[in-house]
Amino acid sequence: MSATTTPQVGAVARPAGPLRETSRRTWRQRHGRKTLIWGWRIGLLVVLLVVWQALSGPVLDPQFVSSPNGIATRLGDWVADGTLWSNTWITVQEIVLGFLVGALSGAALAYLIASVRVVWDILDPFLMALYAIPKVALAPLFIVWFGIGTDMKVLLAAVTVFFLVFLNTAAGVHEVDRALVDAVRLMNGTRRDIAFKVVLPASMTGLLTGLRVSIPYALIGAVIGELVASNRGLGYLISDSSAKFDTDGVFATLVVLSVIAAALNAIVNLLGKRANRWKPLDAEA
Template sequence: MPVQRTWWQRHGSTTTVWSLRLLLVVVLLAGWEATAGSLFDITFTSKPSAIAERLGEWSADGTLWTHSWVTIQEIVYGFLLGALAGALAGFVLASLRTAYRVVDPFMMALYSIPKVALAPLFIVWFGIGMHMKVLLAAATVFFLVFLNTAAGVREVDRGLVDAVRLMGGTRRDIALKVVLPASMTGVLTGLKVAIPYALIGAVIGELVASNQGLGYLINDAAAQFDTAGVFATLVVLSVVAGLLNVFVGLIGRRVNRWKPVESQG
């Protein structure tokens, strides 16, 4: 007969952790508010009440929603484009050993370039519109997905491949029935890791040159020495990042489904 556990036994640990997190946030915000103007110059640090007021103003006049929607579109489009290209390139090239050995050092060299250094070149090629931010986000995502996908393909058990060959399987059978399923952990891990970098790529593009988006809001507020506006935009970016992390967690669960049961713990 299964043991009946109380609600606290089932959720007590999670509740305690979230309560402590909330308490920590409240203490930090209260301390910040109390010391602003005395220990810290609000010209440089602002204070939580001023940040909340700015968020309220931007929400009321639509500024927050307009610029947030632009950045979210850039993140989504950049992620989808970079992830699709990276997964396809990683799967195809890693399946061709000689081709992969040829392109591997070039891919690593391109991956090592700070993506912010690409922004001026992208501006020259694509202007300062949404296309530039989408492509910069896609470039950031591409290499992470490519490298993880290629690693997943190259780590496929060669014994399975040889077994399918002995049974008369074609290259297409090996690719679709052995390599693809076995490499999915690498693919999904690449997607999981790349999601936050899509946000980074999009915001970098907006910070360098833009007339809309959350990165533009940061630049505009900083140019006016509106510290509360800068912090307000950072709060919004933190919320967006938090939502992305929730999505990352869902992908993480999906990744674990492809692992042996004993390796999921």
């Protein structure tokens, strides 16, 4: 989008901003680095898989470490009989629901509580104490409260997400530049203007950080819930496979879980790029 700007005579001489020129880059300059990085990534993966496959059997016991081939076969079987899809769907539902519930309540409560300093100061120690509880420890309690259905997993995921989103958003709200708020006050801005036109956008970075770091935890929460007690989902698939000493099955499920995690991360990254367009380019890495 860069265009050559010709100096114009305005009311004031043009500021000595950077001169913009259209630059013609070759395909290599444009995509060279990206191609290189992806080439190496794929290469590394292939090498790992080949070494794993080669060692599994002659050196290592496939009963313990499985093998890429075994995993692929197992995945193929599961796809064929529908096991994979039905269980993945259950887990994905729990993750997404848990994430939404946790993120929405976390963000909403953060804006309410962190905006009023006194309330925050009063509640801070309680919140930190709750945050410090290992969320796995809540699983038995949640089973008593909500049974062993999907509700329990959704809430286990939501609790972790809640705290991460809440604390990061609150930090974002607290770090809002006082001078920006004052500027709006002088423009005769109302409290509502300050909330929506300063605090909300300024804290967006904190909110997004919270969303980003909490995504893996939504997955962890859901899977742990399934490991503790369930008869469906990827966590169940892991515990069921391991109970049968089926390492291929355990690894196959882990592969599916990491694919889900990568997909979720990609979504959040997209979100972050859109909301942070105003950040300088070098700060985005």
